[in-house]
Amino acid sequence: MTLVTDVRLRRVLDSRGNPTVEADVRTESGGFGRAKAPSGASTGEYEAIELPVGEAIAGARERAIPRLVGEVYAGNQRDIDNALRAADSTDDFSHIGANSAVAISMAGAKAAADVLGAPLFQHLGGTFRGDTFPTPLGNVVGGGEHAADATHIQEFLAAPVGAPSVEEAIFANAAVHSAVRDQLDEQGLSCGKGDEGAWAPSVDDGSAFDIVSAAIETVEDDVGFEIRLGLDVAAAELYDADKEVYRYGEQTRDTGEQIDYITELIEEYNLIYVEDPLDEDDFEGYVTLTERVGQGTHICGDDLFVTNVERLERGTEMGAANSILIKPNQIGTLSETVDAVELARRNGYEPVISHRSGETEDTTIAHLAVATDAPFIKTGVVGGERTAKLNELIRIEHNA
Ligand SMILES: O=C(O)[C@@H](CO)OP(=O)(O)O
Numbered sequence: 001m002t003l004v005t006d007v008r009l010r011r012v013l014d015s016r017g018n019p020t021v022e023a024d025v026r027t028e029s030g031g032f033g034r035a036k037a038p039s040g041a042s043t044g045e046y047e048a049i050e051l052p053v054g055e056a057i058a059g060a061r062e063r064a065i066p067r068l069v070g071e072v073y074a075g076n077q078r079d080i081d082n083a084l085r086a087a088d089s090t091d092d093f094s095h096i097g098a099n100s101a102v103a104i105s106m107a108g109a110k111a112a113a114d115v116l117g118a119p120l121f122q123h124l125g126g127t128f129r130g131d132t133f134p135t136p137l138g139n140v141v142g143g144g145e146h147a148a149d150a151t152h153i154q155e156f157l158a159a160p161v162g163a164p165s166v167e168e169a170i171f172a173n174a175a176v177h178s179a180v181r182d183q184l185d186e187q188g189l190s191c192g193k194g195d196e197g198a199w200a201p202s203v204d205d206g207s208a209f210d211i212v213s214a215a216i217e218t219v220e221d222d223v224g225f226e227i228r229l230g231l232d233v234a235a236a237e238l239y240d241a242d243k244e245v246y247r248y249g250e251q252t253r254d255t256g257e258q259i260d261y262i263t264e265l266i267e268e269y270n271l272i273y274v275e276d277p278l279d280e281d282d283f284e285g286y287v288t289l290t291e292r293v294g295q296g297t298h299i300c301g302d303d304l305f306v307t308n309v310e311r312l313e314r315g316t317e318m319g320a321a322n323s324i325l326i327k328p329n330q331i332g333t334l335s336e337t338v339d340a341v342e343l344a345r346r347n348g349y350e351p352v353i354s355h356r357s358g359e360t361e362d363t364t365i366a367h368l369a370v371a372t373d374a375p376f377i378k379t380g381v382v383g384g385e386r387t388a389k390l391n392e393l394i395r396i397e398h399n400a
């Protein structure tokens with residue numbers, strides 16, 4: 001039996017040294033699942049609420065745990081997630097926090113997989129999943145909200161699309177990360193790393209493109225397969241809504257100029273992936289850009305869609321973007337996360353499963369990416385909280 005018999009919550013550390021929520025779920029037949037909530041820095045305005053950890057834990061203990069323990073079966077993920085929704089009663093989880101909700105939701109799924117004796121990806125995706133793997137998007141240079149005094153564009157991503165296996169892809173990204181350091185050293189630009197482990201040099205975006213392109217070329221020659229370049233512009237963070245311009249330091253661009261600029265970057269650097277190129281409220285701008293460049297490039301909405309089926313529906317009806325970033329804590333439950341993936345698929349939008357800038361050693365998103373057969377996963381390159389997911393992908397590939 002997978003009847004939930006115990007749910008425990010505690011405060012643990014995330015990769016930024018901030019507190020986050022860890023949940024343990026136990027079931028009648030001895031199933032056990034443990035999961036932790038991640039945390040964003042460049043959060044979208046329409047995300048579910050991350051409460052201060054003390055409040056999130058107190059809220060969930062008071063409202064959610066009584067609706068779970070002795071009440072729901074861990075194998076019925078929708079029952080767990082509906083109980084969390086009913087316990088909270090708001091659209092954005094402002095009573096128990098999306099941080100408590102997502103930790104409990106993911107821990108429940110892990111407890112159910114444990115009862116079955118199956119890996120989580122198989123519980124979530126079924127027995128016919130596990131043979132195909134996502135291409136890891138690895139940020140090798142970054143700035144924005146993730147590092148002070150670095151690039152305006154938040155993430156420069158390596159995308160080893162030609163790799164013969166996920167293992168080769170993961171090591172290719174590590175090699176690009178290392179080659180970027182060599183480039184920086186040569187130019188006397190040694191620097192620290194941002195929140196997700198990407199190098200955070202104090203250079204303009206143009207120089208960053210040159211450095212990353214050169215690093216990718218070196219590694220491509222070495223590994224013999226294609227590695228492309230992608231971006232997370234995180235443009236909502238650059239957008240000045242009062243003046244209706246995007247601010248790149250002193251330089252500003254209005255919406256038309258921003259669309260032209262992104263188009264030029266796509267052409268010049270043969271970008272395969274551009275996330276959040278425009279403000280999170282600018283569905284129309286996304287339509288224009290997607291019509292222009294959506295044929296050959298993944299135009300991905302992160303802050304635009306916030307893993308929310310209503311916002312995604314609006315986007316698919318208009319033709320805004322052609323891809324959606326999927327972050328379970330943006331919406332708060334695994335069921336709704338999978339709903340967003342499925343809605344995306346039905347409309348020909350590619351789902352990209354993603355970490356947050358504040359992470360833990362939790363590996364749920366690696367399993368989610370395999371379970372949903374997502375074409376990409378964005379989960380960094382180095383740092384224990386990033387390699388936890390990458391190494392889990394290697395283990396899944398090896399049936400370990
Ligand atoms: O913008 C993003 O895509 C994410 C992860 O890279 O950053 P954050 O978690 O800070 O929102």
Ligand SMILES: [Mg+2]
Pocket residue numbers: 232234275276302303325
């Ligand atoms: Mg983003």
